[in-house]
Amino acid sequence: MCLSAVIGELPEQEKRAALLRAPKLIIFDCDGVLVHSEEITLSVLITLLNAQVTGSFKLDEETYIERFRGRRIAECLREAQGLLNIELDSQFEAHFRHQALAALTLNLKATDGMVEVLQSLTVPYCVASSAPRNKIEHCLRITGLLPYFEGRIFSCYELGRWKPDPLVFLTACATYNIDTADAWVVEDSVTGVQAAMAAHIKVLGFGPPSRHAQLAAAGALPFSDMREVLSLINH
Structure with a gap:
């Protein structure tokens, strides 16, 4: 409408x-x-988070793009660690931002x-x-x-x-x-x-x-x- x-x-x-x-x-x-950047950057984030998981539960991309949309990345990372029962190292956010900028450069x-x-x-x-x-x-x-x-x-x-x-x-x-x-x-x-x-x-x-x-x-x-x-x- x-x-x-x-x-x-x-x-x-x-x-x-x-x-x-x-x-x-x-x-x-x-x-x-x-x-149109949210889908690009959050898709990169969710892929990188799921790569940290050893168990069967992983974040569904469509669901968590909407859940994380518009929020501070540090807040999203805290929530994801609790959901996935993982601990991210101190370089994870910097690595994500590097990967996200590369994806944006190609696709934005x-x-x-x-x-x-x-x-x-x-x-x-x-x-x-x-x-x-x-x-x-x-x-x-x-x-x-x-x-x-x-x-x-x-x-x-x-x-x-x-x-x-x-x-x-x-x-x-x-x-x-x-x-x-x-x-x-x-x-x-x-x-x-x-x-x-x-x-x-x-x-x-x-x-x-x-x-x-x-x-x-x-x-x-x-x-x-x-x-x-x-x-x-x-x-």
């Missing part, structure tokens, strides 16, 4: 609240929003319609991600999006707090001197939606229809085509 259709089904009061206040700042998540693409959206926006925009800055920049560089975000990157690693903590979104709004009521966040994960909701920022949930229910349940207005961001602003 498209975003405009979702809004059309809201009660009239909520519909007006959703449409009457055009944004003065749009904050994009990176992985899964600007670029910008989200369809993303360049069109960025070229058409007439309001300020930025990216706020739970990833380290070097990964954000790497993903944007190899997909050709980095020129759009020079000087517009906010990383949770530089703040020391990760989504669902709202600090990265609050920092972006403060940097642009924009009230949170005048900002929009575009997220693909429940964790990211929770962070936006905690910051009292309207959040659009980007993803295929199969993920719309969980995004909506977290508080987002779900949509599947990035170009719909432009049509919503124009409303």
